[in-house]
Amino acid sequence: MDRIQFGRRVAYWRSRRRYSQQELASLMRRSLRWVEQLEGGLRQADPNLSVANEIAMCLDVTLDRLLHDPAVLCPADSEIEAVRAALARHDVLTGRCDDDTAPVPVAVLQSALWHARTGFQAGRFAQLGAQLPKLLVDATRAAARYEGDDRLEAYRQLSLTLELTEAAAIKWGSSDLAVTAGQRAVTAAERSEDPVIQASAARHLADAMTAHGQAAAAVTFVTAAARRLQDDLLRSGPDGLSVLGMLFLKAAMAQATAAEADDDRPDVLARAVPGFLDQADEHAARLGHDDNLLWTSFGPTNCGLYRVAAHVQLSEGADAVAVAAGIPALALAGLPRERRAHLLTDRAIAEKQAGLRSDAVDTLLEAEGLAPEEVVCRPRTKRLVEDLRLLGVEPTAEGRLRGLVDRCGLPG
Known part of the structure; x- marks a missing residue:
C-alpha cells in the first residue's frame, strides 16, 4: 500500500x-x-x-x-485547480518575484523535482496536485533571483517542472492545462540556453497539443524543433540522443492522431507515421540500450511501446497486439511502472479493437496491478472500461469487468 x-x-x-x-x-x-x-x-x-x-x-x-476506494485514489478537483491557480499567479506568470523570500538552493530544487518525477514514473499522479504548486513557485523564484550559472540551472529546473505539470495534466485529462504548462516549459527552456532541455520541452508541448486537438500543428512544431536542435543534440551525448529520439516518437503520435482526424486524406497522412518511428529507432540504436535519461525511458523498448500506441491510434488493433507480443518481457520489466502500465492500457484498447474484449479486461487488471491510477483515474482508460461494459464480454470475464466498473466509479 x-x-x-x-x-x-x-x-x-x-x-x-x-x-x-x-x-x-x-x-x-x-x-x-x-x-x-x-x-x-x-x-x-x-x-x-x-x-x-x-x-x-x-x-x-x-x-x-x-x-x-478509487474516489480517493484519484486527484480531487480542488488539487487540479490548485495547479491551475499556481500557473496563474502573478509571480509565476511574469517571473517577477518582488517579495523578500529567499530562493531555495538549486540543489533543493533538483531534489524536489527528482522526487516528484520519480513518483510520476511509479504511476502516482494524484499526489502531484499537492506537490506541483510549491515546485512552480520555488523554481520561478530561483530563476528570478539567481545570477550566472545558477540562473541557467534554475531555468532548467523550471522548464522540467513545467514539463511535469504538462505530463500530469495529460494523465488528469486536462489538455488545456497541459498546453499552458507546455508552452511555459518551452519559454523557460529557451532561457536555460540548453538544447537538451529545449528538446525535452518541445516533446512535451507536442504531446499536449496532440491531446488538445492540435495534432497537425504539433507535427509541424516538433519536427521544426528536431531540425533546429539536431546538430547540438547529436553533440550532447546520450542525453541528446534520448530527447532527439523522443521528438520523433512524439511526431509519430501526432501524425497518427492527425491522420485519424482527417476526413480527406487519412491514408496519406498515416503513411508518414512509420518514417518518424524509424528515425526514433535509429537514435535508439545509436544509444544502444534502454535508459531513463531526463526521464525519457528512451531506448529500443520504448520505441516498441510507441509503435503499439501508433497502431492503436490508427485503429489497427491486431497489428498493435502483435507488436506488443513481440516486446521482450525482460526489457519491458526494466521500464518504469508508468511506461509498463501505459503499454498494457494501449494493448487493452488494441484488444478491444480486435474483438478480444475479454482479453482486454484481463490486460487492464494487469495494468491496474502495476499502477492503479493509470486505470481507475485516467479518462481514456475509464472510457475503455465503459466501452467494454456496453459491448459486453464473455460470461467468464463479466465479474472481473464489474469490479473494474466499480473501481473506476462508473455507473453499473
Whole structure:
C-alpha cells in the first residue's frame, strides 16, 4: 500500500465523518502528531492490518473502501485547480518575484523535482496536485533571483517542472492545462540556453497539443524543433540522443492522431507515421540500450511501446497486439511502472479493437496491478472500461469487468 495514498484516504474519510485530526487522534488513542504524519504519508508505508482495521472502525468505513476506494485514489478537483491557480499567479506568470523570500538552493530544487518525477514514473499522479504548486513557485523564484550559472540551472529546473505539470495534466485529462504548462516549459527552456532541455520541452508541448486537438500543428512544431536542435543534440551525448529520439516518437503520435482526424486524406497522412518511428529507432540504436535519461525511458523498448500506441491510434488493433507480443518481457520489466502500465492500457484498447474484449479486461487488471491510477483515474482508460461494459464480454470475464466498473466509479 502506498503510504501517500493511504494517508489521503484516511484524511478523506476523516473529513467525510467531520472529525478533526485531534478528534481522530483521541478515538485512536494516539497523538495529534501521529495522525498528522499518517495523513501526510509519513507513516504506514505498508500499513499493519490491525492498525488499518482500527482506523476503518473509527471512521465507520469498510476496510476495503479505506484501502482501495478509487474516489480517493484519484486527484480531487480542488488539487487540479490548485495547479491551475499556481500557473496563474502573478509571480509565476511574469517571473517577477518582488517579495523578500529567499530562493531555495538549486540543489533543493533538483531534489524536489527528482522526487516528484520519480513518483510520476511509479504511476502516482494524484499526489502531484499537492506537490506541483510549491515546485512552480520555488523554481520561478530561483530563476528570478539567481545570477550566472545558477540562473541557467534554475531555468532548467523550471522548464522540467513545467514539463511535469504538462505530463500530469495529460494523465488528469486536462489538455488545456497541459498546453499552458507546455508552452511555459518551452519559454523557460529557451532561457536555460540548453538544447537538451529545449528538446525535452518541445516533446512535451507536442504531446499536449496532440491531446488538445492540435495534432497537425504539433507535427509541424516538433519536427521544426528536431531540425533546429539536431546538430547540438547529436553533440550532447546520450542525453541528446534520448530527447532527439523522443521528438520523433512524439511526431509519430501526432501524425497518427492527425491522420485519424482527417476526413480527406487519412491514408496519406498515416503513411508518414512509420518514417518518424524509424528515425526514433535509429537514435535508439545509436544509444544502444534502454535508459531513463531526463526521464525519457528512451531506448529500443520504448520505441516498441510507441509503435503499439501508433497502431492503436490508427485503429489497427491486431497489428498493435502483435507488436506488443513481440516486446521482450525482460526489457519491458526494466521500464518504469508508468511506461509498463501505459503499454498494457494501449494493448487493452488494441484488444478491444480486435474483438478480444475479454482479453482486454484481463490486460487492464494487469495494468491496474502495476499502477492503479493509470486505470481507475485516467479518462481514456475509464472510457475503455465503459466501452467494454456496453459491448459486453464473455460470461467468464463479466465479474472481473464489474469490479473494474466499480473501481473506476462508473455507473453499473
